[in-house]
Each structure stands twice: as C-alpha cells, then as structure tokens.
Amino acid sequence: MKEVARMALQPGMVIGADVIVQGSVVFPAGTEVNKAVIDRLARYCVMCVSVMEEIDFASTHYERIRIGDEFKNFEQQYNNCLMRYRYAMISFINNKIPIPDSFLLGLFQELYSKIPAPASSTLLDYLYSMMPNEDELTFTHCLNSALLAGAFADWVSMNQTDKDTLILCAFYYDIGKLALPYDLLWKPDKLTDEEYKLVKSHPVVGYTTVRDMPLNEHIKNAVILHHERFDGSGYPYRIAGEKIDIFARYIAIIDTYIAMASPRSWRNAKPPFKILETFEQSREKYDPALLIPLMKRIADAQIGSHVRLNDGSVWEVMIVQPQKLSSPILKNEQNQILDLSSNPELEIEKNV
Numbered sequence: 001m002k003e004v005a006r007m008a009l010q011p012g013m014v015i016g017a018d019v020i021v022q023g024s025v026v027f028p029a030g031t032e033v034n035k036a037v038i039d040r041l042a043r044y045c046v047m048c049v050s051v052m053e054e055i056d057f058a059s060t061h062y063e064r065i066r067i068g069d070e071f072k073n074f075e076q077q078y079n080n081c082l083m084r085y086r087y088a089m090i091s092f093i094n095n096k097i098p099i100p101d102s103f104l105l106g107l108f109q110e111l112y113s114k115i116p117a118p119a120s121s122t123l124l125d126y127l128y129s130m131m132p133n134e135d136e137l138t139f140t141h142c143l144n145s146a147l148l149a150g151a152f153a154d155w156v157s158m159n160q161t162d163k164d165t166l167i168l169c170a171f172y173y174d175i176g177k178l179a180l181p182y183d184l185l186w187k188p189d190k191l192t193d194e195e196y197k198l199v200k201s202h203p204v205v206g207y208t209t210v211r212d213m214p215l216n217e218h219i220k221n222a223v224i225l226h227h228e229r230f231d232g233s234g235y236p237y238r239i240a241g242e243k244i245d246i247f248a249r250y251i252a253i254i255d256t257y258i259a260m261a262s263p264r265s266w267r268n269a270k271p272p273f274k275i276l277e278t279f280e281q282s283r284e285k286y287d288p289a290l291l292i293p294l295m296k297r298i299a300d301a302q303i304g305s306h307v308r309l310n311d312g313s314v315w316e317v318m319i320v321q322p323q324k325l326s327s328p329i330l331k332n333e334q335n336q337i338l339d340l341s342s343n344p345e346l347e348i349e350k351n352v
Contacts, residue, residue, distance in 0.1 A: 001050045006041050009033050009049070017050040062351065065129045074114040074126060078143075081107045085171070086139045093178060093209055104171045105164055108146055120151035121301045128261050128269060137186060138177045144258045145251070146170035152254060155297050156290075169222035169247050170254060172215070176206025176223065200235050203227055221245035226252050229285040242287075249287045253294055256286075272302050273348040277326035299325040307348045314352055 001016035013033040019026045021044045027037060033051070041049065065071050085107055091097040115122050127144050149170040153163035177185055180202055184195055191199065207224040224236070225248035232240030234252075244252075260278060263269040270278070279286070279295055299320040307330070308314050315330035315338060326348075327340035340346060 002053055003048050004051045005048045006046055009038050014052045015049055016052040019046060019049055062129045065125050070116050071126060071129060077114050078111055081111050082136060082139060082143055085143055093175060098214060101168060104168060108150055108167050111147060112150055120154050123147055123151050124301050138174060141258060142171055142174050145254050148254050148258060152294055156293050165216055165218050166247055166250055169219050169251050172210060172219050173222045173226045173251050175209060176202035179205045204236055218245060218247040222248045222251045226255055230287050231284045233285060249290055253286050253291055271350045272298055273326050280326055295325050306352050308350050308352050309346050310349050311346060
C-alpha cells in the first residue's frame with residue numbers, strides 16, 4: 001500500500017486501510033474511490049489515505065514476484081541477454097564462429113547479479129515466474145539451465161573452474177534441438193514412435209556440431225550424454241553410473257528440473273513439491289550424490305511459503321523432511337499441524 005493525498009485520489013483507486021475519524025470507521029478497507037468518497041473525505045478534513053497498489057491485488061506468491069520492480073528489472077535484462085545469446089549461438093551453428101567462453105560467462109554474471117540475495121534461492125522463484133516465449137524455447141531452456149547450473153555449483157561448493165565449466169555445459173548441451181522441426185519439439189500431443197526416435201537423435205546431432213570445435217571435452221560430453229541415466233535407461237548409448245561424464249550427470253538433473261519448472265502451451269509449470277515428488281519417484285535415474293543436494297535446496301527454499309492442498313485448504317510450510325522432501329510438515333492459521341507424509345490422501349497442488 002501507499003499513502004496518497006486526498007487531492008491526488010483518482011476514481012477507481014481502492015482504499016487499503018480503514019479510514020477512521022473520531023474513533024469511527026468512515027470508509028472500510030476495500031472501498032473503491034469515487035467522487036462521493038473524495039467529497040466525504042474532504043468534509044471530514046482527511047488529508048491522506050492508504051490505497052492499494054498492484055502488488056496488493058496479487059493473489060499468489062508468484063504473481064507478487066512478477067509485478068515486483070526487482071523481477072521486472074531482471075526480466076528486462078534477461079530478454080536482452082537472451083537476444084545476444086541467441087545471435088551468438090546461431091552464428092556458432094550456421095557459420096562455425098566460436099563463442100568466447102568469456103562472452104557466455106559474462107551473460108551468466110549479468111543476469112545472476114540482477115537477482116536479489118540470496119540469489120541461489122531467489123533464482124528458483126524467478127525461473128518459475130518467467131513467462132515463456134514459445135518462439136525461443138530452446139534458447140530460454142539453455143539460458144535457464146545455465147543460471148541454475150551456477151546456483152547448483154554454489155550449493156555444492158564447486159571451485160570456480162568447475163563452476164564455469166558446468167555453466168558452459170548448460171549453454172551448449174541442447175543445441176541439437178535447434179536442428180529439429182519446431183512443431184515436433186513442442187508438440188502438445190503424444191509423439192509417434194517415429195517422432196520420438198527423431199527427437200532422441202538431438203544429442204548426436206548436437207555432438208556433430210561441437211565435435212571439432214575448440215571446446216572443453218566436458219562440454220562435448222554434456223551435449224551427447226545429457227540424456228544418459230545413472231541406471232542405464234537413457235540414450236543414445238545406455239551407459240550407466242560413473243561411466244557418464246560427471247558434468248553430463250549434473251546437466252541431466254538440471255535439464256529435468258528446468259523442463260518441469262517451465263510452463264508450456266499444453267501444461268502449467270509443475271510446482272516445487274511436485275517436482276520433488278517426480279525426482280523421488282525416479283531417483284534411480286540420477287546420481288544420488290548430485291541429486292540429493294539439489295532436492296534439499298529446492299525443499300528448503302519452500303519453508304515459510306503457503307501451499308494449497310487438493311482439498312482446497314491453505315497451509316504454511318514449516319519443516320521439510322529429509323526422508324520424503326515432497327511431503328513437508330505444514331501449519332494453518334489455527335496453528336494446527338499436518339504431516340503430509342502421514343496423510344497420503346492429501347497432496348500439494350500449488351503454491352499460493
């Protein structure tokens with residue numbers, strides 16, 4: 001809310017706090033301002049009132065983020081960096097023009113510096129709040145992955161050299177998709193067997209682009225191995241465990257998280273606890289030494305947030321439970337406590 005002088009009030013504004021004169025409420029909070037309201041305030045010699053701002057009308061946590069000035073500044077810089085990244089990557093693919101590592105790492109730093117502290121936790125909210133540009137989904141996917149890669153590197157205390165390598169892997173790993181038909185990549189319906197086979201070719205297609213370029217070998221490995229899985233169920237080679245380059249193992253987790261946290265034309269983004277649940281159900285596919293720290297950070301970032309359950313009730317997240325991060329302990333306005341791990345019929349539908 002903000003204080004506005006009576007003389008500056010405009011019809012359509014909404015009073016944000018009760019206007020009290022001589023102990024009586026003249027206008028309750030929520031009253032819409034019109035000429036009669038302004039005239040009555042003048043008769044009572046009320047000099048200023050509290051009125052609601054755009055953020056006061058936001059009904060969810062992510063709506064409040066999207067209309068905040070800090071996020072708007074980040075989004076403006078994001079779109080600028082996305083345009084420069086896209087241009088550089090297209091020149092790299094079409095004309096074999098190498099991209100200096102310093103250029104891509106500079107883009108990362110430009111964006112990361114726009115995120116309020118603690119950046120690594122706030123980033124999760126910012127990425128979840130981004131509105132996708134469906135014409136640039138592959139580029140935004142990689143740019144978002146690079147941002148998460150930097151945060152992930154900080155969470156696991158990587159040295160600077162490895163952190164830079166992981167960020168660079170994220171910028172390059174999905175470039176094979178740029179050679180595939182757009183309608184195929186973002187088809188809302190189930191893919192046919194032939195379509196799925198073509199989509200699965202993108203790691204090899206990407207590798208043919210980077211194979212002879214002057215890039216770190218970990219980057220090349222991330223391009224071709226990011227869909228391999230720790231249990232051997234991935235593609236294109238079905239290799240398993242530590243035979244997969246460790247940076248490709250990191251990227252596999254980051255790629256999956258960004259895919260789930262990003263909205264698409266045919267579905268909403270998955271809320272954080274749904275993402276955690278999905279990882280828990282498929283944890284054998286990822287290196288547990290790498291996956292668990294990321295999951296713990298996602299869960300910890302939700303403490304203090306409010307969630308709506310499938311029965312319509314709203315609760316505050318109090319404690320996340322290491323043994324089942326997707327089922328936290330909750331508290332409501334009546335200070336009742338609910339342990340979701342003991343109530344399997346209840347589940348979190350979304351953050352509010």
